[in-house]
Amino acid sequence: MNDSAIHLGVTPARDDADLLTLRQRAVLDCITASIRTRGYSPSMREIGKTVGLSSTTSVAHHLRELERKGFLHRDPHRPRACALTARALALVSDPQPTAFASHLAQHVEEDQQQPAVAWVPLITRFTVDAPHQSGPQGQEMLPMPRRVVGEGELFAVTMRGQSMNEAQICDGDVLTVRRQRIAAHNDIVAALLDDDDGEATVRKLQIADGRLWLMPCSPAFDPIPVKSSTAILGKVVAVLRPL
Template identity: 25%
Template sequence: MPFEQTSEIQRKMYDFIEKYIKGEGMPPTNREIGRAMNIASTGHVDYHLSMLQKKGWISRQEKKSRGIKLTRPSKPQGVPVKGYIAAGQPLDIFSEAEDTIDVGPSLLDPDTTYALIVKGRSMIEDHICDGDYVVIKPQITCQNGDIVVAVHMQEGVSGSATLKRFFQEKEHDRVRLQPANSELEPILIPKSVWDREWQVQGKVVAIFRNCGNAA
């Protein structure tokens, strides 16, 4: 195995630590690790922990009992729900935060990621429904086909935002904001106007739908 230098046992050890923290609410002691992994010697555990530390998987606080921290915490964080996003006509830009939802570990940057509540059915054919939460990762660039939050800046006004698929149509020198609803027409914006008046605020990285919890 001449490429990545983290052995099987170290990976398993990391997994155990991760699970232990999740289950017990605190990191395990070296001895507990050894017991769980059938390692007879505490020095042995220390050795592998040093390796994990050197490779950057964990950090340790010297001499402190249970002094292990995961450097890539998989802990998912809540993201704030910033308001509503129009999937139909551009809606007034989202109002203030009112709640948070929790998203999976695949979504990073809990500091900047946020969520919006979808209004309307214009993305229905992409199976994004009225009332769904869309999780937005802020970015100003995007690729063709991405589902994005597009903001229309109008003179001085704070702007209005809409949820659409983004397509750059070079042959027509324009941007197409495409709803996923055959009853609706795309928004076509000449490139010159786009640069002045529009901006991509972020792209959709996840969708969350609450189906009701009532008995």
């Protein structure tokens, strides 16, 4: 599975919070806050500063424990690549910002500062109701205010279809998507349904009965279950609508 894959992990349990020490929960919350606000995981140094650990060795130990307990998936070849499993998403599904989001902002490394304008490539449009294979990246670049779209790697697509109307995402809207491999409960995401066919869709990611679903925001469309072949392409962070 590619870098954008959802890591399903294990089925969430009611007492999952009891499996974590206070420090492990703090590290998990720090990672969640970074992914929600920036679209990628914090460095071990940032985690240490945020949760009060002076040694990156201690941070690495807690990351290994979170992975062993089924809350994280880590890429051994990419030190900062941490993905929350379904168990972790169920535990941290509260969409309200945590204190760790503001604490983390105080420790963002200087080389991660972004300019005021983000130039976002507009790629081929895809139909949400009847998605088809995504084409190559287009040449048009859209200037988007960084304070609106945030940080991270961005791309834009033109919405086609009616399945997200009740979320105020309509046919013809230009969606700015922050490329990231995982998302939180109730995030609106662009997702690849099958790596071979290249079918893509925009839906709301939700957790229900221990499973992940791509939910429409219109009663006329059916939910799509997340399968092992499903991959998150990114989170929708802005909607541009021509008048």
